Amino acid sequence: MKITVVGTGYVGLVTGVCLAYKGHHVICIDKKKDIVEKINNMEVPIYEPGLDKLLKEVIASGRLKAATELGKSVAESEVSIIAVGTPFKGDEIDLTYIKAATKEIGTALKERDKYHVVCVKSTVIPTTTDTLVKNYLEDSSGKKLGEDIGLAMNPEFLREGKAMEDFMNPDRIVIGAYDKNSFSIMEKVYKDYFKAPIIRCNLRTAEMIKYTANALLATLISYSNEVATICEKTGEIDVKEVLEGVVLDKRFNPRVNGKLVNPEMNKYLQAGCGFGGSCFPKDVKALISYSIAKEHIPRIIDSTIEVNKEQPLRIISRLEDSVGTLEGKKVAVLGLAFKPETDDVRESPSIAIIKELLEKKARVHGVDPKAMDNMKKIIPPDNSLTYSTEYKSALEDADAVILVTSWPDFVQIPPEDFIRLMKKPLVVDGRRVFDKARLKAKGIRYIGVGLAY
Ligand SMILES: NC(=O)c1ccc[n+]([C@@H]2O[C@H](COP(=O)([O-])OP(=O)(O)OC[C@H]3O[C@@H](n4cnc5c(N)ncnc54)[C@H](O)[C@@H]3O)[C@@H](O)[C@H]2O)c1
């Protein structure tokens, strides 16, 4: 099947490469020339484990190409998948890129005389596909939906850092479609290639499934963080023990032959310094603003954002409680990416933490094995702020370290390094990954989220 993917960022590139690997012929379109050139030269423009190898394979086999213009490719394809960004801007979702991509596809469809399905993969709020996208498409193509063109909404659930694994082995494939033809063509994209239940629904339901999934996962994180604060304020309760006691319920973590089969869910029932990334913050905010526009004040998901905003700052105030003023003190921030195995720093809690430390006149040394360059673009280095990719120079003479991202390099730091390199070692564990007892036994002071002593 010939498929055009419009928008070759994170989702578009993974989608294009995986569909080509499964046997489809894919053209990936992006406005950015440098992305297109890199792809055609078999270079991956983002860091994502496993993508490199497959990209080389599909380019070499001729099943994937990249281009900046979509006209020819759309006219020759059965399906166009829209995977452009849908950021949150001001106080609502920004659909500028969706509008532009839809218009361009519609214009290109004037040249096609066979049925063609336009599929929205970008995360868009309910009713976007069956109103805005439908209207733009019909206006720009001069064709009628259901007669000459089809429309589908197929949300993506991949996680950064695990994108290849998630795309290749999806838990479910959600296909919202306008008509029968659109369903059957979209099924042809997936059915024979992926082993997953296909959920057939209308366009709005598909849009809402995506938001509900992200808002629920983000809410679990904020819920865990709220419980953490209650534990901190009580004393002699460790939120880690509490949540471990909760997740062993088989309704969260079913067992097969006595073994846990879904411990991944436990990551969302853990206390820490908050969630970040390119999706949770913007999607939860978009759902809130959509709900308000529909005249419903969403109390639970509103608090999800509020708790998350406070979480990085709570860490700093606990550090201050322990060491007094931060002015002139050196603080090592371990981890800049919003989670391990990615170079993505968008909305990472490390941004709020570094800004707050600088505001309090601390000297900051940020460390990350992959995300340092991306962070430099957001908060450039200066006299008070240094970056590196390894932790040892950051620990040297530091008054405290704050663990923000649980990269294995950091989790495995031997306590001897804290003792040897730091002034009077103090570890603030923002992800609860260190062995508190082991550190304390070596005389290292320890502050953990959700732990008062
Ligand atoms: N990143 C994720 O983990 C993830 C997972 C699931 C869903 N999503 C959703 O997928 C969508 C895309 O996210 P992303 O992270 O891949 O975004 P991204 O910013 O990495 O990529 C978007 C790409 O689209 C290109 N683009 C914009 N307008 C274009 C046009 N008219 N023609 C051609 N190219 C165009 C941009 O140049 C950019 O490279 C968003 O709606 C996001 O919410 C993202």
Ligand SMILES: O=c1ccn([C@@H]2O[C@H](COP(=O)(O)OP(=O)(O)O[C@H]3O[C@H](CO)[C@@H](O)[C@H](O)[C@H]3O)[C@@H](O)[C@H]2O)c(=O)[nH]1
């Ligand atoms: O090893 C981990 C993994 C996650 N987290 C926390 O969980 C949050 C979210 O992680 P994750 O869900 O893996 O992030 P994303 O890659 O942004 O993926 C989410 O957002 C995507 C975009 O919509 C969806 O497709 C995914 O299903 C959804 O999980 C992070 O900010 C962290 O707070 C950790 O602390 N450590």
